[in-house]
Amino acid sequence: MTQPIDVIAKSLVRERTRVGLSLTEVAKRANIAKSTLSQLEAGNGNPSLETLWALCVTLNIPFAKLLEPVANSTQVIRRGEGTKVVAEQAHYQAVLLAACPPGARRDIYLLTAQPGADRISEPHSPGSVEHIIVTQGRALIGLTEGPEELEAGDYICYPADQSHIFKALEPDTMAILVAEQN
Structure with a gap:
């Protein structure tokens, strides 16, 4: 069973890559520690709702996009x-x-x-x-x-x-x- 943090981790990496921002820049804009973002992207940690909202605002995505697994199927x-x-x-x-x-x-x-x-x-x-x-x-x-x-x-x-x-x-x-x- 896929854990929510695994979906969030993949979504964060995908969306940060999509907008072309570094880990450091996203953390700075979201006002969170770079180490926190790094851990989240690695699939570790238990992010607060506030942290996830700040990341969504920074990445200009709806909150649900972090929780939706990408349909990678044929x-x-x-x-x-x-x-x-x-x-x-x-x-x-x-x-x-x-x-x-x-x-x-x-x-x-x-x-x-x-x-x-x-x-x-x-x-x-x-x-x-x-x-x-x-x-x-x-x-x-x-x-x-x-x-x-x-x-x-x-x-x-x-x-x-x-x-x-x-x-x-x-x-x-x-x-x-x-x-x-x-």
Whole structure:
């Protein structure tokens, strides 16, 4: 079972890195001892509510963000799966693949790839997520340690702050990439 301090520790490191501040600078701005912040980031200690609030103000994040574990998982939705909403007066249906988190930035790309030219990406900024829908062909997509084979109509979502791959398995494989950054 994950302890709250473990979640808080990872959140503090992630958010301090996101804003680009040193341990010393965050401690100074939050008016806490550098050793206290260092211990919290190491997953030690029992921080007071006041200390956590001061850190949230300094990092410009809502309090709940410190207590939410980061969902570092891969999600695959195959064509024909997912929750459907169907129109009554037209032959039209929608399947929600992913909702945009508040304050996130999303960029959309059309990908075209050929076999033999694997795209291995180094980790992006902390909290980055990629969503891909294969529109033509087949590909191995996802984290380099365990990519998934997808075909036209399949969807995958994975944490892009880890090494990941796009490997076309058929000529002229195409996909839509939505890159999300918090």
